[in-house]
Amino acid sequence: MIRLATFLSRGDVRPRLGAVRGESMLDLTASLGGDWDMLRALALPVAELRGIIDRAKVALPLASCHVLPPIPNPGKIFCVGKNSKVHRAELAAKGMLLEDPKEPTSFVKLTETLVGDGARVVRPDGITTFDYEPELAFIISKRAFQVPREKARDYVGAVTVLNDLTAREIQKQEVQLGTKFWVSKNMPGFTPVGPYAVPLAEIADPYDLWLTCVVNGQQRLRVNTDEYIHRIEGIIAHFSRFMPFEAGDVIATGAPRGTAIGQPNAAELYLKPGDVCVAGLEGVMEITTHIVAPGEA
The missing domain is CATH 3.90.850.10 (Fumarylacetoacetase-like, C-terminal domain)
Structure with missing residues (x-):
């Protein structure tokens, strides 16, 4: 199951996009760039999103990440x-x-x-x-x-x-x-x-x-x-x-x-x-x- 997250890691000033797999946070921002966020990811077909997650190269310990609400500032x-x-x-x-x-x-x-x-x-x-x-x-x-x-x-x-x-x-x-x-x-x-x-x-x-x-x-x-x-x-x-x-x-x-x-x-x-x-x-x-x-x- 795909579990997407918006998170901060040590030293971050801007939220990052990630995917949780086991006890790791796969850093999708590192793969895709800083202009990607939760809404952009959710607009993708699931098969394409899963491929992006599978190709992610940077994995952080989930315990070291500060997980924010998925949409940190919703309109309502x-x-x-x-x-x-x-x-x-x-x-x-x-x-x-x-x-x-x-x-x-x-x-x-x-x-x-x-x-x-x-x-x-x-x-x-x-x-x-x-x-x-x-x-x-x-x-x-x-x-x-x-x-x-x-x-x-x-x-x-x-x-x-x-x-x-x-x-x-x-x-x-x-x-x-x-x-x-x-x-x-x-x-x-x-x-x-x-x-x-x-x-x-x-x-x-x-x-x-x-x-x-x-x-x-x-x-x-x-x-x-x-x-x-x-x-x-x-x-x-x-x-x-x-x-x-x-x-x-x-x-x-x-x-x-x-x-x-x-x-x-x-x-x-x-x-x-x-x-x-x-x-x-x-x-x-x-x-x-x-x-x-x-x-x-």
């Missing part, structure tokens, strides 16, 4: 909400859902909240209901405007993982006020993404993958992506009627069932300083986030 991080029937019920039971939408709903996460693998994310002072939301996310590879459902996948370059970290008590206030999660999901570091981009052509079926979340070595959830209500075809077709997606945009497709808020022992499960949260797509990739107290980042 577009999130689909309420996309799991069970998660909807979990939210409604806690007063976090006031409607039963029949079509896709959305909100936006700010690009300045984006962090990569291994990031230290502060649980802000006063927040005690800090939740994890591992999500299947897609990277748009070319401008998508007024796209019909049957052509939607032509505009998707890759899949990745987004952990939609959320301050639940603030989210509840926002729901009650009728606003759209501007604060509860947009605190610093609340959007870990990556660590890799896997070309969509490498995934047999994005709706037969297992979303996972492990905290301090304990599995918190494992849910198949076939439980999503709205899939990427319908999401792109619905929203691109009036709003274009641009190359590099990240579309997160919703939280699964099983996050802390839906559990009877939620107070024990919410993220706390010292926790290590690993969100993943089983067998594809996982992204690790270290939760720290204010002043420890």
Whole structure:
């Protein structure tokens, strides 16, 4: 499986394009030149991309590389909400859902909240209901405007993982006020993404993958992506009627069932300083986030 990465090695001031193979980072920038980036790579047919990777001559120890989000500065991080029937019920039971939408709903996460693998994310002072939301996310590879459902996948370059970290008590206030999660999901570091981009052509079926979340070595959830209500075809077709997606945009497709808020022992499960949260797509990739107290980042 091709796993592309955007990374920094020692002494770099500009991100480099790489491909992960085992415990090595194959430096594609060394082979292709500094004008290559993730989007340019995702525009290639998979067979051509695989040939470039096979011919790469420079291999760095993966452990010595600082892996950034696959798209370090996307134009927008577009999130689909309420996309799991069970998660909807979990939210409604806690007063976090006031409607039963029949079509896709959305909100936006700010690009300045984006962090990569291994990031230290502060649980802000006063927040005690800090939740994890591992999500299947897609990277748009070319401008998508007024796209019909049957052509939607032509505009998707890759899949990745987004952990939609959320301050639940603030989210509840926002729901009650009728606003759209501007604060509860947009605190610093609340959007870990990556660590890799896997070309969509490498995934047999994005709706037969297992979303996972492990905290301090304990599995918190494992849910198949076939439980999503709205899939990427319908999401792109619905929203691109009036709003274009641009190359590099990240579309997160919703939280699964099983996050802390839906559990009877939620107070024990919410993220706390010292926790290590690993969100993943089983067998594809996982992204690790270290939760720290204010002043420890």
